[in-house]
Amino acid sequence: MLSDDCALAVDSGRQIIVDSRGDVTPEAPETGVYESDHRYLSTVEIEVGNGDEWTVLGRESRDRGVTTTLASPTVGTGRGEQRPWTLGKRLELTETGVAATVRLTNNTQTARETDLAFDLTPDFGHVFEIPAFFSPRKNQDRPIAVEEDATGCTFVGTLADGTERRVKVGSESDFEVALSDESATFSAAVTVPPASTHAVELDIVLPAGRRDTPETEADVDCPQYGWLVERAAETLGALMLPCGVPAAGAPRFLAPFGRDSIVVSYQLLPFDSSVAERTLRFLADQQGTETDDATLEAPGRIMHEKRYGDLPAIGESVRTPYYGTVDATPLFAALFSDTVAETGDDSLFDSVYPHAKAAVEWTLDELDEEGLLFYEPHDHPLGLTHLGWKDSAEALSYPDGTPSRGAVALAEVQGYVFRALTRFAPLAERRDDSTLARTCDDAAKTLAATFEEQLWLPEEGCYALGIDDRGVIPSVASNQGHAIWGGLGSDERVTQVAERLTSDDMLTSAGLRTFAASHDSFDPLSYHRGSVWPHDTSIAAMGFAERGHHEAAESLAVSGLAALSDAVRGDFPDRLGFPELMVGFDGDLSVGTIRHPDACIPAAWSAGSVFGFLQIVAESNRGTADAIAELVR
Numbered sequence: 001m002l003s004d005d006c007a008l009a010v011d012s013g014r015q016i017i018v019d020s021r022g023d024v025t026p027e028a029p030e031t032g033v034y035e036s037d038h039r040y041l042s043t044v045e046i047e048v049g050n051g052d053e054w055t056v057l058g059r060e061s062r063d064r065g066v067t068t069t070l071a072s073p074t075v076g077t078g079r080g081e082q083r084p085w086t087l088g089k090r091l092e093l094t095e096t097g098v099a100a101t102v103r104l105t106n107n108t109q110t111a112r113e114t115d116l117a118f119d120l121t122p123d124f125g126h127v128f129e130i131p132a133f134f135s136p137r138k139n140q141d142r143p144i145a146v147e148e149d150a151t152g153c154t155f156v157g158t159l160a161d162g163t164e165r166r167v168k169v170g171s172e173s174d175f176e177v178a179l180s181d182e183s184a185t186f187s188a189a190v191t192v193p194p195a196s197t198h199a200v201e202l203d204i205v206l207p208a209g210r211r212d213t214p215e216t217e218a219d220v221d222c223p224q225y226g227w228l229v230e231r232a233a234e235t236l237g238a239l240m241l242p243c244g245v246p247a248a249g250a251p252r253f254l255a256p257f258g259r260d261s262i263v264v265s266y267q268l269l270p271f272d273s274s275v276a277e278r279t280l281r282f283l284a285d286q287q288g289t290e291t292d293d294a295t296l297e298a299p300g301r302i303m304h305e306k307r308y309g310d311l312p313a314i315g316e317s318v319r320t321p322y323y324g325t326v327d328a329t330p331l332f333a334a335l336f337s338d339t340v341a342e343t344g345d346d347s348l349f350d351s352v353y354p355h356a357k358a359a360v361e362w363t364l365d366e367l368d369e370e371g372l373l374f375y376e377p378h379d380h381p382l383g384l385t386h387l388g389w390k391d392s393a394e395a396l397s398y399p400d401g402t403p404s405r406g407a408v409a410l411a412e413v414q415g416y417v418f419r420a421l422t423r424f425a426p427l428a429e430r431r432d433d434s435t436l437a438r439t440c441d442d443a444a445k446t447l448a449a450t451f452e453e454q455l456w457l458p459e460e461g462c463y464a465l466g467i468d469d470r471g472v473i474p475s476v477a478s479n480q481g482h483a484i485w486g487g488l489g490s491d492e493r494v495t496q497v498a499e500r501l502t503s504d505d506m507l508t509s510a511g512l513r514t515f516a517a518s519h520d521s522f523d524p525l526s527y528h529r530g531s532v533w534p535h536d537t538s539i540a541a542m543g544f545a546e547r548g549h550h551e552a553a554e555s556l557a558v559s560g561l562a563a564l565s566d567a568v569r570g571d572f573p574d575r576l577g578f579p580e581l582m583v584g585f586d587g588d589l590s591v592g593t594i595r596h597p598d599a600c601i602p603a604a605w606s607a608g609s610v611f612g613f614l615q616i617v618a619e620s621n622r623g624t625a626d627a628i629a630e631l632v633r
Contacts, residue, residue, distance in 0.1 A: 001599065008061060009061050010250045010254065013242060018091060023043075023179055025045055040485065042125075046117070046118055047119065049072065053421070055073075057086075063092070064238065066091055067090040070087045071397055085105065085107065086104075088104075096210050096455065097205045101199065120155075124144060125140075126160075151171065151172075152170035152202075166207055167205065175188050215579055220271050225565070229610060233607075234576070235578050245279045248260040248603065250602060253600055258283055258286075258302045262331045268611050280355075288410075297321075303322065304322050304438070305319045306320070306321035324378050324387055326373060326387040326413055327389065334486075336352055368452040375408060388412065396408065396465065401521030405467065405469045411463070411480050418447055425438075428440060439449050447488075461496040462501070476501075476516040494547050514526075515529040515584075523585030533581045534609040541613060542616065543610055556616075570595070571601060
């Protein structure tokens with residue numbers, strides 16, 4: 001993850017990460033200028049005079065860029081002595097790459113002279129090779145050449161797959177350009193009149209060139225807490241990729257993920273159905289057609305993650321795309337059904353129906369004789385052990401900490417399957433696929449009966465986390481809330497689940513814990529075994545609301561929105577906010593103000609959670625709206 005000293009800006013699958021002084025520098029190894037999974041520049045250092053002694057006054061990440069303001073040293077040693085210069089550094093993502101701007105203000109009554117310089121070093125490395133983001137791996141050899149041209153220079157890198165990438169740097173300002181074998185310096189001596197500002201700019205064109213990315217236009221009328229909605233929409237817009245789906249998050253996951261984009265689509269569906277429509281079309285285009293044990297591709301299966309660049313091309317990554325998810329395929333079919341119901345879009349129905357049908361057929365083929373969908377750990381050096389959304393190595397355990405073993409049927413996955421089958425069946429009838437519709441209905445009934453019979457924990461008043469090779473995993477966790485959203489559970493038992501998941505060991509001031517604090521293996525700082533994930537809380541809240549348990553849904557919405565509000569305020573102005581996860585503490589201090597050390601910030605489905613919670617705060621729930629408004633002010 002990023003250190004606290006770093007700030008980032010994101011747009012159209014590109015990101016800039018700078019250090020505390022607004023520079024891209026090897027001294028902060030995660031900083032850089034990134035595009036499509038490659039870091040193209042590892043140094044963009046802006047120096048003015050003796051810059052090491054300058055004082056940082058402030059920094060803000062906003063409007064697709066990071067602005068850092070610094071002041072020069074005082075001219076004397078006394079208190080209140082004048083600081084002759086104010087320096088503004090801004091790195092901003094543009095339609096074609098990056099604009100690097102310097103604004104130098106002379107605070108004195110006489111003209112002043114100084115030198116300024118931009119030092120740039122290309123990198124061309126893959127994001128998977130950044131140790132701050134991923135496990136260490138061998139760096140590939142990527143020869144670099146520097147070519148001079150009329151307005152500056154071009155960095156030419158040959159990637160590990162033999163393809164060439166070019167980064168062009170130029171300026172309309174009057175610079176002297178000095179080139180070495182692997183770097184460039186743009187320098188100038190400037191004279192600034194008294195009480196005036198002098199500005200210069202470098203234009204950096206990245207290899208992909210001009211990018212057109214769809215906007216996010218969520219139509220939400222909520223003046224009580226409109227600022228939070230505005231920030232959430234801004235964040236989702238920044239994370240939107242040229243392919244039309246939101247990236248999972250930054251800085252590590254600036255790529256399309258099947259599950260994440262589907263969840264965001266559900267969160268936005270009543271407010272902006274275009275995200276769901278684009279997500280369905282993109283995932284349909286990436287849908288599996290062949291069988292591949294390395295990537296887990298299979299006909300009808302929906303991808304988990306797609307990465308770009310040279311490492312996937314040379315076989316050093318299986319994410320080409322990677323299909324290691326058990327839940328994206330039924331979720332795709334469910335989203336298709338719900339989006340058609342929401343929009344009535346016949347064109348979407350006609351074009352995506354064959355893909356949704358293939359997803360349903362894959363799901364049906366994978367069910368065991370009792371109607372459950374299991375997954376096996378992916379036996380591959382680059383594969384995942386767990387294929388649900390809690391996919392870290394120690395995500396799934398018994399209450400005493402014993403890890404799950406072998407094939408696993410997760411509670412929430414069964415809910416996704418049930419939602420997919422029951423909501424797709426009428427659409428199959430509409431297309432005269434009557435046999436498939438009956439098969440869906442029959443499979444859903446079998447699944448529901450098995451779920452009731454095998455996963456209920458009477459001593460907990462809750463369903464189980466899942467089933468593994470040993471039998472039932474009797475842990476209370478947030479997964480069960482997803483199963484309720486999927487439509488599983490009898491009315492009587494869903495009432496008990498709503499009470500259980502909103503009890504003190506599960507519900508914190510930030511939302512649902514991923515794992516009950518009453519279990520011995522609870523860890524509030526873990527990734528998936530006691531932490532709080534906003535999207536997780538939002539799905540459970542939407543599920544309780546759909547099932548008529550409005551009090552439970554509202555308690556989750558109040559907690560979730562309050563914590564997100566605190567998180568966004570706490571991260572401003574250096575970051576966009578909306579952390580991937582929060583710590584599982586509770587108490588007087590909102591956990592939204594405590595940054596989890598492993599969290600990506602921002603995460604798309606955390607920003608989308610604002611809209612998921614707003615689905616619950618409808619006009620009929622004005623009292624809840626007022627309560628939430630008071631918390632997020």
